[in-house]
Amino acid sequence: MDNRARIIEVAVKLFASRGYDGVGVKELAEEAGVTKPTLYHYFGNKKGLLEELLAEKFSRINNLVKEATRYNHDLPFTLNRLVATYFNFAKNNRIFYRMQLAMAFAPVDSESNKAVSKYIKEQYEMVEDLFIQAAEDHGNMKGRHQAYAATLLGMINTYIALSLRGDRELNDELLYQAVHQFMHGIYS
Numbered sequence: 001m002d003n004r005a006r007i008i009e010v011a012v013k014l015f016a017s018r019g020y021d022g023v024g025v026k027e028l029a030e031e032a033g034v035t036k037p038t039l040y041h042y043f044g045n046k047k048g049l050l051e052e053l054l055a056e057k058f059s060r061i062n063n064l065v066k067e068a069t070r071y072n073h074d075l076p077f078t079l080n081r082l083v084a085t086y087f088n089f090a091k092n093n094r095i096f097y098r099m100q101l102a103m104a105f106a107p108v109d110s111e112s113n114k115a116v117s118k119y120i121k122e123q124y125e126m127v128e129d130l131f132i133q134a135a136e137d138h139g140n141m142k143g144r145h146q147a148y149a150a151t152l153l154g155m156i157n158t159y160i161a162l163s164l165r166g167d168r169e170l171n172d173e174l175l176y177q178a179v180h181q182f183m184h185g186i187y188s
Contacts (some may be wrong), residue, residue, distance in 0.1 A: 004042045007032045008053050016099035020050060020112035050115050057096050058119035061089050062126075069126045071133040078130065079179045083156055087170040090160040098164050101157060124149055141186060152182055 001009070010032040014023040025046050029036045043049035068085040071078055090097040103116040131145035141148070159178060162168040 003032070003034050003038055007034060007039055007042060007049065008056065011049055011053055012057070012096050012099055015050075015053075015112075016095045016102065019102060019106070021110070047111060047115075050112065054100075054115055054119060057093070057100075058122075061093075062119060062122055064089060065123050065126050069130040071130055073137055075134045075138065076179065076183060078134075079152075079182065080175065082127070082130070082152075083175055083179055086156045086160065087175060090163065091170050094164060097160060101161060101164075124153060127153055138186075144186070148186055151185070155182060 007028065011023075011028055014028065014031065023046075025036055025039060028046070028049070029039045032039070039049065043052055064085045065082070068082040069078065100116055100120075103110075103112040104120055106113040128145045128149040131141060131148040135141040135143075135145065155178060159168060159174060160170065163170045168174060
């Protein structure tokens with residue numbers, strides 16, 4: 001692993017465990033086994049590190065969400081694919097997922113919340129667009145796309161948060177239950 005990648009991985013771990021504001025540049029550099037000038041060389045400053053870390057990690061999940069929200073006129077299939085995408089990403093990127101959830105709920109004016117919000121908004125808009133498209137096939141869904149996107153993503157992230165705490169396992173049974181529960185709500 002090169003210095004840049006090592007710094008990013010250390011930053012994810014430290015930011016996830018103590019929050020962005022609870023970690024200093026000196027500690028980041030020491031934990032990564034580099035000097036502060038090396039960290040500054042790659043990222044400019046701590047904010048630059050956060051922005052590059054988020055861009056790199058969110059490019060993966062947001063590309064997966066973009067693919068999963070491609071609507072093919074089969075809403076149950078698309079919802080299963082979308083929830084499975086989130087569950088699988090969270091299982092394979094537990095520390096990052098914990099970090100970004102914490103940042104999403106950090107104070108609105110905080111540097112970390114501002115940095116993560118644009119990526120979360122991008123996901124929300126993709127899910128919202130899925131429901132706009134699905135409403136063409138399911139008339140009772142028209143005009144409810146915002147509520148559906150917020151509710152689905154809230155449910156997904158709640159299950160993932162429970163998993164990160166060790167209270168639930170992100171498995172096929174939970175996937176089925178989550179999608180089934182959500183679909184009952186939207187079809188009523």
